[in-house]
Amino acid sequence: MADKSNDPAAIWQNMIGEMEKGFNAFANKAMEAPEFSKVVNQVGGVSAGAQKQLGDMMEKYLLTMNLPSRAQMVGMAERLQGIEGQLNEIKALLHQLHNNSPGAPEGGYPAAPKPPRTKRPPSAGGE
Amino acid sequence: MNASAGLDLADIPGRIQTEVQRAIQRSIKGVEYIATSGPSLGSTPKDILHVRGTMNLYHYRPIADEIYRVPILIVMATTNRGYILDMVPGQSFIEFLLKRGYDVYMLDWTAPKPEEKRLRMEDYVLDFIPDCVRRVQRDSGETDVTVIGYCFGGVLSLLYGSIFAGGPMKNLICFTTPVDFREMKLFQNFSDRRYFDVDRLVDSVGNVPPEMILSSFEMLRPASRAASQVQFWENIWNDEYVKSYRMFDRWATDTLPLAGEYFRTITKDLMWDNKLYNDTMSVGGHGADISKITVPILHAVAEHDHIVPYDAAKPLIQKIGSTDKEEVILKGGHVSLVAGANAIKRLWPKLDSWLCERSI
Numbered sequence: 040m041a042d043k044s045n046d047p048a049a050i051w052q053n054m055i056g057e058m059e060k061g062f063n064a065f066a067n068k069a070m071e072a073p074e075f076s077k078v079v080n081q082v083g084g085v086s087a088g089a090q091k092q093l094g095d096m097m098e099k100y101l102l103t104m105n106l107p108s109r110a111q112m113v114g115m116a117e118r119l120q121g122i123e124g125q126l127n128e129i130k131a132l133l134h135q136l137h138n139n140s141p142g143a144p145e146g147g148y149p150a151a152p153k154p155p156r157t158k159r160p161p162s163a164g165g166e
Numbered sequence: 167m168n169a170s171a172g173l174d175l176a177d178i179p180g181r182i183q184t185e186v187q188r189a190i191q192r193s194i195k196g197v198e199y200i201a202t203s204g205p206s207l208g209s210t211p212k213d214i215l216h217v218r219g220t221m222n223l224y225h226y227r228p229i230a231d232e233i234y235r236v237p238i239l240i241v242m243a244t245t246n247r248g249y250i251l252d253m254v255p256g257q258s259f260i261e262f263l264l265k266r267g268y269d270v271y272m273l274d275w276t277a278p279k280p281e282e283k284r285l286r287m288e289d290y291v292l293d294f295i296p297d298c299v300r301r302v303q304r305d306s307g308e309t310d311v312t313v314i315g316y317c318f319g320g321v322l323s324l325l326y327g328s329i330f331a332g333g334p335m336k337n338l339i340c341f342t343t344p345v346d347f348r349e350m351k352l353f354q355n356f357s358d359r360r361y362f363d364v365d366r367l368v369d370s371v372g373n374v375p376p377e378m379i380l381s382s383f384e385m386l387r388p389a390s391r392a393a394s395q396v397q398f399w400e401n402i403w404n405d406e407y408v409k410s411y412r413m414f415d416r417w418a419t420d421t422l423p424l425a426g427e428y429f430r431t432i433t434k435d436l437m438w439d440n441k442l443y444n445d446t447m448s449v450g451g452h453g454a455d456i457s458k459i460t461v462p463i464l465h466a467v468a469e470h471d472h473i474v475p476y477d478a479a480k481p482l483i484q485k486i487g488s489t490d491k492e493e494v495i496l497k498g499g500h501v502s503l504v505a506g507a508n509a510i511k512r513l514w515p516k517l518d519s520w521l522c523e524r525s526i
Contacts, residue, residue: 048185052400059393066388070352073360080361083378091370114279121217131213154228156235156308158267160522 191403208249210260220278221294230267234525237269237306241319248274250417262514273298278425283372285425288450295326310336331458337524338463342474346443347436349478357437364433368426376421386472462490464520468503
């Protein structure tokens, strides 16, 4: 069996793991300080505000250029997803109706199976 | 063996050959990685029962010939997508439950739209969850429902269960659910009320952007992303490793924005005032005291959870009103508790053995 203490690949991987742990522990210690929170929130607050202003400006610019913004495209994509979802819902209902109708051919499109709710736990059922 | 250096000289040619082969494989697989998309996730067959804004209710198609009487409603965390519980076949929690004979529904979330920034905690707890429970009851024809909540989905389930203590929730299962928010020490510091102006943030951005949520999670372990990329390159010759890395990486970075008003309540009521732990939480004027919950409960927590440390999750079982209650501490982290090889071996069979007796 290969000796892991002499395997350069294993040594390298171990070193990466140890460095990760060490850096995370060091950073977590630093992040526990109230000064960290103060600085991060000052910077974060300014950048969130700036990002919002930039976004608003960009939206106005795109509106002037008669172009859709990213938010509008995302909104449209999600609405399409919603429509697809509702179509699926209608499709499932139609299949259910079709399968329940007296003249439905055998082997038609399968509706969501509705197995009996009679299952018992393995111990109770003697499985 | 060379005693002075401790090297097995006979093994050196073999090692060199392996490393050369892996180096070649890394180049080939690296190109393949760029040229291909990751595995298809969340592909267990399901029907979309209802979609309303950010809320999506799915019903997974049963695959067993006979199922347990009580259906399950999974409430996903509002920051992440539900496909963490439905990765690829063989590694899907949903598939596992279906094979074991459960009838499974999931309340999953999509990104709230800008106009949904006014969604409040009330909308989630008093509207979305009860609406889904009613739809599960109607679809399954059963009155009782088992609720499973993951992370913040667990918090929402607890709030729902304490307000609707008279039913129809029959069993409650929580995965890594925080109750004592003081113990989420780094999040506490990030949201220190002296420096974190949540009103200004929400009023200026509307919905809290996913980048901000993601970076707050990544800041908990700032070196881990870089280290995982190094490890990924090391193991790119290994198809199984690459598949797993792609699945988890895609999910971890697929963070959802949070509705502004909802985030404001989380920050003020939970992070600042720790109301859930102090029994002073209320949602839409309804007291949400978890000691009112009396249904059987299982709480699964992870030994090495860096997002919800054990001390934050521990009081759940102490404070809940149920007599049939169990906490299980399993090896793993916040995500590996519920998905991946660790979960397949530990959490899933434990959950099945606990729930099967309570699902008839």
